[in-house]
Amino acid sequence: MSFFDIFHQSHNKTPDGCVLYSPDTHGITWFKICNLITGIATHKHKPYLVLLHLSKANSPARPERRWITTLLCALFLCLYGQTYGQTPTPVDTLKTDSTTADRVKAVKQGEDLSSQYDLGDLLRGILNKKTDLSGKTRSGVIVIPNVAANPSIGAQIGIKAVAGKKFGNDPNTLMSVGATSASITTKGIIYFYISHNIYTSGNKWNFQGSLVAAKTVTPDYGLGIGRATAGTELEHVLNNPDRKPRGLHAQFYNFREKVYKEVSKGLFLGGGVSFDIRRKIDERDSTNSPTPYNIYSDSHGFKRAHYMANGLLFNVQYTTRDNQNRAYKGVYLDAGFRANQTWLGSTRNALQFSTDFRKYVSLSKQHPEHVLAFWNWNSFLLAGNVPYLELPGTGKDPNFRSGRGYTVGYFKGTQYSYAEMEYRFPILRNNLISGVAFFHLQTTNDESGTKIYQVLQPGGGGGLRILFNKVTRTNLCLDYAWGKFGAKGFFLGLNEAF
Secondary structure, X not given: XXXXXHHOOOOEEOOOOOEEEOOOOOOHHHHHHHHHHHOEEEEXXXXXXXXXXXXXXXXXXXXXXXXXXXXXXXXXXXXXXXXHHOOOOOOOOOOOOHHHHHHHXXXXXXXXXXXXXXHHHHHHHHOOOOOOOOOOOOOEXXXXXXXXXXXXOEEEEEEEEEEEEOOOOOOOOOOEEEEEEEEXXXXXXXXEEEEEEEEOHHHOEEEEEEEEEEEEEXXXXXOEOOOOOOOOHHHHHHHOOOOOOEEEEEEEEEEEEEEEEEEEOOEEEEEEEEEEEEXXXXXXXXXXXXXXXXXXXXXXXXXXXOEXXXXXXXXXXXXXXXXXXXXXXXXXXXXXXXXXXXXXXOOOOEEEEEEEEEEEEEOOOOOOOOEEEEEEEEXXXXXXXXXXXXXXXXXXXXXXXXXXXXXXXXXXXXXXXEEEEEEEEEOOOOOOEEEEEEEEEEEEOOOOOOOOOOXXXXXXXXXXXEEXXXXXXXXXXXXXXXXXXXXXXXXXXXXXXX
């Protein structure tokens, strides 16, 4: 008997007319796999599979439903490993370990997870293990695939290893995490990093650091906000109002280390250093015609082939979010200075100030996953000069998730501001599948007289969310977004953009 034959048999019915399938009759393994999608019903003290919950027993099985169900099963199983191996791209802002911290919060705050269903429930069902909501997390090393996709990098495949350990005897100490990854993309990007996020006993100190070595291919659409200028020919090329795409190939190396101290509940002070080095920068333009990168580098005192941007970091952060992966309520604020210094080896001195503000409002007490989320990220050059590829812009936020619909650096300038609003809502009652709709605006300046906030460029889209871990609220995010100048694309990643 085929899987489809088993899947659509009508052995019994629930009181509301749903088709039931008894695992006592056919294979238990497929039964447990399909529970992920359709949910569980109980009849005469036996578990039964509810098939197509909204359909009545006398409704004919549709072929397209069979294929959709099978494809979803395969997708969930292939991508499950990323749930526990997820670590963010090395960033400046403080990130707590959600794997432990949010699990403890969920239990202490009395969050009801019994009605929610994730991929962990599926695997625990197959292995006959109970869900552990105690907050206890064992140390260990996990090796999993590293998969992602977006218009900037193309499709990414690689391998990632993640290790965790708790230091000291304080039960409230957060899990310390270390990770390493090597990956390659369809656009020729090769990326390797090692990162750590360490908490001392009682979370008195937090150490964050990373080491990156990469072969990069950076898309470039010019300086500014895409506004035409009546100035010189060089200004026209620099602004690139037609958004003609170019690519910058380079070797990239980064070393970053920061230390944070919690001075009050939810309030952290921190400082550190960051070394950003790019070598063998090449536009691979055989025509030797002026390009935005060459024009900017020549006028601001940077060599075309290489540079270093090394500086000191000073940050203050305040957070009341109930969860960093998918907050239902609370605020997050991070503000800080970066001071690039020639005595640290930086090519030029520079002083930048940045702010990152996020607000989450739940629209329902009964269903808190209905959320309106707001985000505002800003970066301003106060003094000095910043290399062209280090200018703030689209997708240059700490997690590289802003500006969905555009590639990284699509708009950029010395003064940059970004604002986004997103509505998040459940689709299935067990929160396995949910959705989002978002809209954003971004603005920046240029060197032809356009000021920040003078021109706003919109973007927006929508997407689906698949719940991988209900305790940490870890989601697989599949978004389609678009913007001006024909920009559009599909974005695949873990956890929300903000």
